[in-house]
Each structure stands twice: as structure tokens, then as C-alpha cells.
Amino acid sequence: MEFTREDVRKIAVLARLDLTDAQMDHYAGQLGRILAHVDKLGELNTEGVEPTSHSLRLVNVLREDEPRPSLPNEAALANAPEQELGCFKVPPIIQEM
Amino acid sequence: MGWETVIGFEIHAELATASKIWCGCSTEFGRAPNTQTCPVCLGMPGSLPVLNRKALELATRAALALGCRINRPTQFERKNYYYPDLPKNYQISQLRKNLGEGGFLDVKVGDSTLHVRINNVHLEEDAGKNIHPDAPGADYSLVDLNRAGTPLLEIVTEPDLRSKEEALAFMESLKSILEYSGVSDCNMHQGRLRFEANISVRRQGDDKLGTKVEVKNLNSMKTVLKCIEVETDRQIIELESGGRVVQETRLWDEAAGVTRAMRSKEVANDYRYFPDPDLVAVEIDDALLERIRAEIPELPDARRKRFVEKFGLSDYDAGVLTADKDLADYFESALAVYGANPKGVANWMAEPLRWLGEDPDRDIGEYPIKAAAIAELVKLIDGGTISGRIAKDVYRAMLDGEGAPAEIVKKKGLVQISDTSAIEPIVDKVLAANADAVEKILAGKEKAIGALVGQIMRETKGKANPQLVNEMILRKIRQ
Numbered sequence: 254m255e256f257t258r259e260d261v262r263k264i265a266v267l268a269r270l271d272l273t274d275a276q277m278d279h280y281a282g283q284l285g286r287i288l289a290h291v292d293k294l295g296e297l298n299t300e301g302v303e304p305t306s307h308s309l310r311l312v313n314v315l316r317e318d319e320p321r322p323s324l325p326n327e328a329a330l331a332n333a334p335e336q337e338l339g340c341f342k343v344p345p346i347i348q349e350m
Numbered sequence: 351m352g353w354e355t356v357i358g359f360e361i362h363a364e365l366a367t368a369s370k371i372w373c374g375c376s377t378e379f380g381r382a383p384n385t386q387t388c389p390v391c392l393g394m395p396g397s398l399p400v401l402n403r404k405a406l407e408l409a410t411r412a413a414l415a416l417g418c419r420i421n422r423p424t425q426f427e428r429k430n431y432y433y434p435d436l437p438k439n440y441q442i443s444q445l446r447k448n449l450g451e452g453g454f455l456d457v458k459v460g461d462s463t464l465h466v467r468i469n470n471v472h473l474e475e476d477a478g479k480n481i482h483p484d485a486p487g488a489d490y491s492l493v494d495l496n497r498a499g500t501p502l503l504e505i506v507t508e509p510d511l512r513s514k515e516e517a518l519a520f521m522e523s524l525k526s527i528l529e530y531s532g533v534s535d536c537n538m539h540q541g542r543l544r545f546e547a548n549i550s551v552r553r554q555g556d557d558k559l560g561t562k563v564e565v566k567n568l569n570s571m572k573t574v575l576k577c578i579e580v581e582t583d584r585q586i587i588e589l590e591s592g593g594r595v596v597q598e599t600r601l602w603d604e605a606a607g608v609t610r611a612m613r614s615k616e617v618a619n620d621y622r623y624f625p626d627p628d629l630v631a632v633e634i635d636d637a638l639l640e641r642i643r644a645e646i647p648e649l650p651d652a653r654r655k656r657f658v659e660k661f662g663l664s665d666y667d668a669g670v671l672t673a674d675k676d677l678a679d680y681f682e683s684a685l686a687v688y689g690a691n692p693k694g695v696a697n698w699m700a701e702p703l704r705w706l707g708e709d710p711d712r713d714i715g716e717y718p719i720k721a722a723a724i725a726e727l728v729k730l731i732d733g734g735t736i737s738g739r740i741a742k743d744v745y746r747a748m749l750d751g752e753g754a755p756a757e758i759v760k761k762k763g764l765v766q767i768s769d770t771s772a773i774e775p776i777v778d779k780v781l782a783a784n785a786d787a788v789e790k791i792l793a794g795k796e797k798a799i800g801a802l803v804g805q806i807m808r809e810t811k812g813k814a815n816p817q818l819v820n821e822m823i824l825r826k827i828r829q
């Protein structure tokens with residue numbers, strides 16, 4: 254599986270990673286080898302096999318609609334680098350998604 | 351050739367559950383920021399989501415009420431993007447196996463029925479809320495994650511609407527269905543029901559759709575209508591001046607009354623949907639499906655028919671009353687107080703209806719007169735305590751907050767005079783002064799009596815019982 258620097262650059266942007274050109278070349282090689290390995294699965298004959306999202310034979314894992322205690326505000330914000338007025342403080346959001 | 355607007359909607363409704371979709375945090379509105387969170391809805395590593403049964407059932411109920419076929423199994427996928435109000439950096443949503451697909455909503459527009467196709471109905475989670483400090487020069491935002499993980503129903507329509515009128519009828523009808531089925535309280539002020547519009551234009555008669563623009567940040571139905579108008583004009587001007595419409599997402603700028611393009615991102619949206627490995631598939635079996643179907647409460651159409659059959663209302667009046675669930679509830683709670691004259695009560699719905707019509711975002715709960723007071727008013731008329739004319743004055747006083755109907759009648763001395771001896775001198779006086787009208791009546795022109803009754807009503811400041819006055823006049827001139 255061919256993996257180019259441009260492929261890595263695109264993924265890095267989506268993952269918010271700031272990589273140097275050398276790192277991109279390095280990862281391109283590694284990711285290419287990983288994908289080549291995963292590609293081996295394609296050799297299997299899967300005709301008539303339903304696609305599956307995971308290996309558990311479980312359906313309908315549900316919980317009842319019962320409110321439970323939440324974390325106190327201080328605990329919720331404990332990992333926040335910055336906070337204000339009980340909120341997470343983040344760089345300005347210029348536009349709504 | 352004129353232009354035609356083509357509109358489709360994406361609607362988000364927060365489901366009426368007590369807890370969030372994947373965790374037990376409360377969904378209550380308006381609490382202190384970040385006091386309704388836990389490791390699951392904060393997106394902490396190692397936490398696992400578990401689907402809220404009620405969210406699944408309410409969403410299924412909505413899908414059924416909108417005529418969808420239910421996908422079995424249905425499954426959840428991750429929609430990946432970065433945004434501060436999305437702690438996991440992905441939203442759990444649906445894509446390939448939406449809960450419901452291929453539905454429709456028949457909407458009354460004037461005298462005709464518009465068939466609006468529903469592409470799909472799916473279940474997802476709401477994001478948190480971003481707060482932009484007002485402070486001048488504030489170069490940061492604040493994030494409150496109380497709302498993150500609130501169960502959200504998304505309804506996607508086909509582009510089947512062609513005008514503001516159709517769009518409004520559709521929005522009201524959809525809101526009505528969601529309220530009736532108990533799926534969401536649809537409180538638009540609290541953002542629990544939100545509309546996004548896909549708008550395009552094309553030459554009248556064209557089969558091909560124009561390039562669509564998606565508009566977000568529409569906080570009320572009134573705003574949606576304004577936006578359709580403004581965006582349609584913008585696209586037409588663009589095309590007529592030789593330009594083209596770009597497929598993009600635009601934001602409604604409420605202050606300026608225009609739509610604005612969002613800054614294009616470095617990389618076009620690439621959500622990389624994939625099945626969420628933390629959640630197993632959901633298989634709604636026949637028994638559950640039938641139970642959910644049976645739980646769908648009376649919908650607007652059925653209620654309209656009941657109003658016609660049980661209360662003797664015209665189909666039109668019943669349709670108007672039942673279009674808004676809260677108004678229909680208001681009407682029925684008035685009947686619970688005084689049920690002897692449904693038509694009489696229905697006549698007094700014209701005022702609240704007019705008031706609601708002035709602003710599509712108004713709620714009958716905010717109307718200054720309570721349903722029970724309307725019932726009392728009608729009861730006073732039917733019991734002969736006040737005339738219909740006086741009732742209008744009483745109603746006005748009720749609107750001004752002067753008290754309950756009986757209280758106003760007493761305070762202002764508006765009780766109808768049904769005592770003949772009290773009215774007799776006035777009747778005699780008016781008859782003596784209108785000999786020509788008396789002649790006409792005797793000659794068979796009974797219509798002339800109306801003017802006489804009117805004069806007597808004026809003399810008694812509306813308090814005489816008009817029926818009684820009528821009888822007295824006839825008796826006297828035929829003596």
C-alpha cells in the first residue's frame with residue numbers, strides 16, 4: 254500500500270498534528286506497511302458474509318432513563334488548562350459549526 | 351421566466367428524556383454551567399456509552415409518526431470533527447443504518463395538502479454550548495458541557511417546499527406532530543427545536559435543482575421565514591448578474607438580517623464516519639415495535655376528527671384548533687370547566703388565535719387569559735347573566751388583567767337586565783320616537799326591528815337582554 258507525504262499531511266491536519274516533513278516521510282513508510290498488513294484481510298473470501306462493526310455477538314445494550322448524580326463542577330473542570338465562571342476557557346470561537 | 355425557491359429542512363429536536371443519551375446526567379435546562387457532566391459526556395478515556403432506552407423509544411415513535419420504515423438493525427457511527435463544544439472530538443450519530451427512512455408528512459397549506467417526503471429520521475447527541483463573553487476585547491470563549499450528550503432527533507426532509515407559506519405550514523405541522531407524540535417539548539426559546547434550511551433557486555419549470563445553500567443559526571420560525579426571503583433574493587441577484595451559487599454553509603446574522611458565508615476551512619469537511627465500536631447494534635423486535643406504535647398518542651388529524659364529531663365544530667375550525675397542540679389543550683381544558691357549549695367556547699378561541707398568529711413563536715401558555723376564565727365567560731352568556739355584546743367588554747377587561755369574568759361583571763354592574771319592568775319605559779320611549787319604523791314592522795318588514803333593538807340596547811348601555819327586548823317590541827306594537 255503506497256502512502257505518500259501528502260496522505261500523511263491530510264491526516265495530520267484532520268488530527269490536529271503539526272508534523273515536520275521528515276516526520277511525515279517517516280510515518281508515510283510506517284502507515285503504508287500497516288495498511289499493507291491490514292490489506293491481507295482482503296484476500297479472504299467474504300462473499301455472503303454480512304459486514305460487522307465489532308466482534309461481540311450482542312445487541313440492544315440499553316439503560317433505563319434514570320438521572321444519576323453528575324460530577325461536581327470542580328471535578329469536571331479539574332483537567333482544564335484554563336477556566337472561568339465555571340466554564341472551560343478556550344481560544345475564541347469565531348464561527349458556529 | 352420567474353424564479354422558484356426550493357427548500358428542504360434539517361430539524362433537530364431534543365428528546366423529552368430525564369437523562370442524557372449515553373449517561374445518567376440530567377438533561378434539565380438552565381442549571382449552573384458544567385454541573386451536569388460525567389466521564390462519559392466529558393469524553394474521558396475509558397468511559398463507555400450505554401444507550402438510553404427511552405431515547406430509542408421516543409425516536410422510534412417519532413419515526414413511526416412520520417411514516418418511516420424502521421431499519422432493523424440500526425446502528426451508531428462516529429462523525430469526527432474538532433470543536434470545543436464536542437469533548438470526544440466526534441459526535442455519535444447515524445449514517446448508513448438510520449433509525450427510520452422513507453417517511454412523509456402531509457401538510458395542510460390553505461385548502462390543499464402538500465406531501466413532504468422525509469428522507470430519514472436518526473438519533474444522535476447534542477453538543478455543549480459556547481458562550482462568547484460580551485466584554486470588549488475578550489479574546490476567548492467559554493464552554494458549558496451541560497447540554498453535551500442530550501439525546502437529539504434529526505429529521506431530514508427532501509427539498510419539497512416551494513415558498514415561505516409552505517415552509518411555515520410544514521414547520522408548524524412538524525412541531526405539532528412532535529409535541530402531540532410527546533417526543534419533544536419543542537421549546538424553541540430554549541433551543542430544544544432547531545431548524546436548518548437548505549435553500550436553492552431555479553427557473554420556473556426547470557426539473558433540475560439549483561445549487562443548494564445550507565443556512566444555520568435560525569433561532570425561530572420567524573427567522574427561518576426571513577432567511578428564506580433574504581437568501582432567495584441573494585441567490586437570484588447572484589445568478590442574474592452572471593455569477594453562480596456556491597454550495598456552502600452560511601450563517602444567519604440576526605442583527606444584520608443577512609446570511610454570511612462561513613470561512614472555508616483548511617480541509618473540506620471530512621467526517622470519516624465509521625461504526626462506533628463502543629456501541630452494539632440495536633434490533634427493535636416486532637413486539638417492541640408494536641408497543642411503541644400503540645403508545646403514539648392521538649395525532650393532530652385524529653384530534654381534528656374527534657373535535658368535529660364530539661363537539662360539532664366545523665372541519666375548518668377543528669383543524670385550526672388542533673394544529674397547535676397547546677391551543678387544542680387550552681380549548682379542551684376550557685371545556686372541562688364548562689362543557690355544555692363547545693361551539694360557544696370555540697367562538698372565543700378567535701382572539702387567542704389571532705394573538706398566536708401575530709408571531710409564530712408565541713405560546714398559548716403566555717396568553718393573559720386562562721382557559722377556565724373563557725369557560726366562565728361563556729357560561730355567563732349562556733346563563734343569561736350578560737349579553738354577547740357585554741361579553742366583549744368583559745373580555746377586554748380580562749385581557750387588561752381586571753380579574754375573573756364574574757368579578758368584572760359585578761364590579762362594573764354589567765349584569766344583563768332581564769326584568770321587563772326595568773326595560774319597559776325605555777321600550778315605550780323608543781317606540782314613540784320611531785313611529786315610522788313601527789309602521790314598517792306592522793306592514794311586514796320585520797327587519798326594521800333590528801334598528802329599534804339597537805337603540806334600546808344603546809339606551810341601556812348594552813345591558814338589556816336583546817332577546818327579551820325583541821319580544822317586548824313585537825308584543826307592544828301588536829297590542
Ligand SMILES: [Zn+2]
Pocket residue numbers: 370373374375386387388389390391392499
Ligand atoms: Zn454524563
